Amino acid sequence: MNNLYLTNSLTRKKEIFKPINKENVGIYVCGPTVYSEVHLGNCRTFVFFDTMVRYLKFLGYKVRYVRNITDVGHLENDADEGEDKISKKARLEQLEPMEIAQKYTNDFHKVMNTFNAIPPDIEPAATGHIIEQINMVQQIINNGYAYVVNGSVYFDVSKYIDQGYDYGELSGRQVDELISGTRNLDGQSDKKSPNDFALWKKADSSHIMKWDSPWGKGFPGWHLECSAMSSKYLGSSFDIHGGGMDLKFPHHECEIAQCVGSGCEKPVNYWMHGNMLTLNGKRMSKSTGNTILPEELFNGSSSFLEKAFSPSVVRFFMMQSHYRGVLDFSNDALLASEKGFKKLMEAFSKLKKTSFNQGKEDENIINKINSICTSCYKNMNDDFNTPKLIANLFELVAIINTLDQKNSFNTIGAETHLFMLKTMSGFIEDVLGLEAQNKNHAQLTEELINMILNLRAEAKKNKDYLLSDKIRDQLTSLGVKIKDGKDGTTFVVN
RNA sequence: GGUCUCGUGGCCGAGUGGCUAGGCAGUGGUCUGCAAAACCAUCUACAUCGGUUCGAAUCCGAUCGAGACCUCCA
Structure with missing residues (x-):
């Protein structure tokens, strides 16, 4: 197995990847809240983690990839009041909340499929794991890290810190600063401290999605489902937990606290965060409306674009930047990617079609090819550096085109020919998940x-x-x- | 206001203390009935100001600018 390095958000360093069980890797990625269509920014994160899972499998790891569906509507603001998002949407669309969740789950699956993303091995829904969540809350209460007020349960951050734990270890936040930076909001009267977060919320009579619990009718807190479901399917300690950068705080910070509070010292070994996709220099976000939907991209109906782009081109565009950097989306950038993508795929197809004849071998070119192919692995092993990998692939493109023009494929020998073919198909198709466009x-x-x-x-x-x-x-x-x-x-x- | 990240050539976007990123676009050739493609060659760089160093775009500091998080969001 290769030496794979990845950036661990927890240590803020590049670390060598060592799975808990030698050949098996457990990965949990925070999935979408299904109350509206996924936009392209959401897709970036999932497409990156898809590539990561593909590469781990490519290296020979047995991967269990878990990605949840958040189908419990969570509150619209930190004041812990108001309508939840799924209920609100249900009212607007005149549907049952579960119809909303199903509708947008279907949409999500369709989009991911269009992007050629491999489905997760387990895709648990929050509503299907209410019992597990209640048990976890009980565990946290039993351990003394949560308190019950008026039918709601809150995590006691101060207690957690008093016991020597570092709330803020992931996001690099200081709790004092958090308090001073928190605005005074109404409706927080139940909490002992503004930093405390809900594990279980009491539901009032108007709330549609609610369940019985030891504390009365209510619904689970936003952060709880991921803790409960990841530990259920991957064990209390697992290898990689991923998600978008925006989830680092408070969501992932709270997840750690919940797991630790329920008795697991180190829930996750490697935390990984994908960066945001921006549109016109601003973050894509459902709540601000600064978004592009995948569908608009594929049919060219977005006002930001002059034409339609295929899913593979968009995927390729995403892979041309590193996952930890912000990527800005524009029509021009996409056009450039499209041309590059076509060039890559044409050369690849040329190589596939070449019938090989024995001839006098050229050491120089053979060495060059071998070195580039090796470099593909090296770059992916360096924190999934897909842009560098793609640069390598283009170096191979130049070689293929030259060989093709001079009609001299025989100079590279059968072995190198096969190696190059395997490397290219491995990285282009298996790892990057790109498909040639031959529709219609x-x-x-x-x-x-x-x-x-x-x-x-x-x-x-x-x-x-x-x-x-x-x-x-x-x-x-x-x-x-x-x-x-x-x-x-x-x-x-x- | 607090925390953090970033500032690379016409555009996108990697990387690094001294050695070509790559793609797109441009220019000059080769090829060609014309075109496209391809190939060869080539031009635009590392925000600003200081410091460390034999040497910095790369390390340090300051300044300016942009963004993210601190509130639901991948």
Whole structure:
């Protein structure tokens, strides 16, 4: 197994990756809250983690990839009041809350599938794990890290700190600063301290999504589901926990506290965070409306774009930047990526089609190819450096095109030829998850036949019956039956 | 206000104490009936000001600018 390094948000350092169980890797990624369509910014995170999972598998690890669906509506603000998002949407769309959750879960799956993302091995929903969440809350209460007020349960951050734990270790925050930076909001009267967060919230009569609990009817706190479900499916200590940068605080910080509070000293070994996708220099966000939906991208209907772009091009565009950096989205950047993507795929297809003949081998070029191919691994092992990997692939593109032009593929030898082919298909298809675009084949075929028929009509018009008959005969032998009629020619494909 | 990140050539976007990132666009060639593609060559860089160093775009400090988090969000 290669030496894989990744940036651990917990230590803020690049660390060598050592799974708890030698060959098995457990990964949990925070999934979407399904109250509206996923936008492109959401997709960036999931596409990156998809690439990461693909690479781990490519290296030979057995991966268990868990990504949740948040289908419990959480409150719209920190005041712990107001309508939850799913209920609100349900009211607006006049649907059951679970219809909303299902509708947007379906949408999410469709989009991820379009992006050629491999589905997670387990995709637990928060509403399906209420019992686990209640048990976890009970555990935390039993350990003395939570208190019950008016049917709600809150995590006691001060107690946690008193016991020597570091609330803020992940996000690098100081609790004193947190307090001073917190605005005074109404509705926090139940909490002992503004830093405390809800594990379980009491539901009032108007609340639709609620469950029985030892503390009365209510619903779980936002951070709880991930703690409960990750430990259920990956064990109380697992390898990698991922999510968007915006979840680092408070969500992931709270997750750590909950797990520790329930009795696990070190829930996660490596925390990984993908950075934001910006649009016009501003973060894409559902709540501000600064978004592009994947669908708008694929059909070109967004006002930010002059044309449609294919999912693979968008994926390629995302992979051309490093996951930890902010990526700004623009029409021009996408156009450039599209051209580059086509160039890459054309060269790759050229290589695949090459029939190999033995010939005099050229050591220089062979060494160069081997070195570039090795570099692909090296760069991916360096914190999943996909932009550098892509640079490597383009170096191979240049070599392929040169060999093709000089018709000298035989100079690289059978072994190197195969190695290059395997490296390229491995990284392009298996790791980056890119697919050549060959859509609308049926439509293209029809257009091609019509084009040929038009040429035949021209030949007939010029009384070049030799050519027109030749076209008809050859089409017939291909299974295309021509019918000349008064109003032109039609055809049937057998 | 607090915490943090970043500032690379026409655009996107890597990286690094001294050695070509890469893609797109531009320019000059090769090729070509024309075009496209491809190939060869080539031009634009490392926010500003100081400091450390034999040497810094890369380390340190200051300044200016941008963004993220601190409140639901991938």
